[in-house]
Amino acid sequence: MKQVDDSTSYIRAGWLIDGSGKAAQKDVLLVVNTGQIVFIKPYAPEIIPANGQLTDLSFATILPPLIDSHLHLSMSGAVDAALRENQLVAGCEELLPYIHRHLKQLFDHGVLAVRDGGDRHDCVLEFMAKGMSNYPIAIHSPGRAYHRAGRYGGLIGRAVAEGDSPAELLMRRNHQQDYLKVVNSGLNSLKEYGHETPPQFSKDELKNLCELAHSKQIKVMVHANGRVPVQQAIEAGCDSIEHGFFMGRKNLERMVEYGCTWVPTVVTMKAYAEVLEFEGNISGAAIAARNYESQLEQLRQAKKIGVKVALGTDSGSPGVLHGESVFEEMKLYGKAGYSLVETVQCATANGAELLGLADKGILQTQAAANFLVARGTPAQLPRKLSYLENIFIAGKPSALYRKNPVK
Incomplete structure (x- = not known):
């Protein structure tokens, strides 16, 4: 001392x-x-x-200080369709100033550690390598995420062709980051409530990837919605489930059994509902609102079961602003029955543990x-x-x- x-x-x-x-x-x-x-x-x-x-x-x-355990630094959360479209196709030279601006927004809201959810050109990694940040924010990024060719994920990562395994790609890639991102399902449908897409990878493929990553001290975060995609990821040994909409109580229980952390990003669907309603897409807004209510109910169950939850916002999604969305997500935890100190724990200590930040939280x-x-x-x-x-x-x-x- x-x-x-x-x-x-x-x-x-x-x-x-x-x-x-x-x-x-x-x-x-x-x-x-x-x-x-x-x-x-x-x-x-x-x-x-x-x-x-x-x-x-x-x-x-x-x-x-707060920790956002899931966001996208290269995306702004803008609702302007033209701006969003430009950001989704822009190269790093154009996106690096956006990343800097988003870090300022995060810092101004007391967020001093973040875990990025991936971007297609490794722009966040380039930003980090160039030492461009003026803010004392710990940035963790997996770089490009893995997704199966022809399935969702092209906006944030690289495709794994049929016949190729993500574990083999990891060996060839010489991954230097402390995280990997894998996409194992599609997005939530805004046309059919509760629609579940099939898994992108088999359980064995995910297990081989997790075992190889862990042998290199690399954690694995898995985007997964729906019962089967989430179940496979948990049983394969992933470190965290990202989103987890419509995964069901059994999977919440599996998280406790396997020691898997959940990052629910509830605010994303709430924001989608508000944006779609403003745009006049009433049917889409209604489904997004039901998605949000379903996720809120899963969060209530997670508290009762004892799932370890780390707060993440998916900021960069439409209407989900960097920094501001953290306390919006915290308010939703309160609606799900978490006390203030439990909510703060999810936004600090649990996030620090997930990110491996022994000196924070x-x-x-x-x-x-x-x-x-x-x-x-x-x-x-x-x-x-x-x-x-x-x-x-x-x-x-x-x-x-x-x-x-x-x-």
Whole structure:
């Protein structure tokens, strides 16, 4: 443990939600040295030496930075059809400025770690390799996703021809990232409620891929909707199911059995319903709304069963904006019966575990003193996350964050 000395700073918080799922603590003191939390204890004035540096946040709630465990940095979430079409076919030179803009939006909403869901040209990986980010955001990307030739996935990845196995492609590709993305189903239908597409890969193909990836310390995230595509991915040993619409209770139980994490992206279908209604597609909007309600019910079941859930938004989808969609998703967790601290755990500690971020997710002794400051009590969350009071990095207000910036 670090020693308390003249360089030590003291931060008083009105309330602390530490990310572990424990109840919020009231009136606490964080002792910070060289950017690291030395200890957390109930506030008492006598702890602070006469020459101690006290930052008074007694008017606010602090919590760990948020993690979006599923998004698409190269897509903007725009609803303008022409803009979306252009982004879907654009090359990296055109998309890199968008990625930078999306990271700013994420940072302004307190999101300091993200897991990308793939893009067809490896533009996010190029962005990372060039060191273009000005923001302290941990970016994880699988690069291009694997999908079966002729099936959904061309917008975010590379095709696996019939007769080829994704495991063999992994061997040839010399994959350097800590994640792989596999697409094992189609999208949710906006014409036929609950329609399930067949799996793109066999269970054996997925199992071989997962075993090979794990031998290289690479995790596998699988886009899958419907009972059979999800079941195969879980039983093959994947690390997370992305979306999982219409997968059913049995698959939720399998997730617990196999230790698989679920990233439900509920807000995506809610946003689709709103966009389609605005565009006058009433039948599509009605089906999207039913998809959303179905996913919300699955989330309620997941809580009761004990599924490990990591919050992801699929931001970049139509109407799903980077950063803002995180607290929108958090509000939906509340509708599904999650308490505030359980919701924060899904958006912090569970995401950190999924992404392998041992130093993030929970505010505790020896962790980095990085946290969000939301004015008011926990009862005002997650609403207050839409306009944070401040973001602290290494125990100090970040120079990159401006409250209510002039646009």
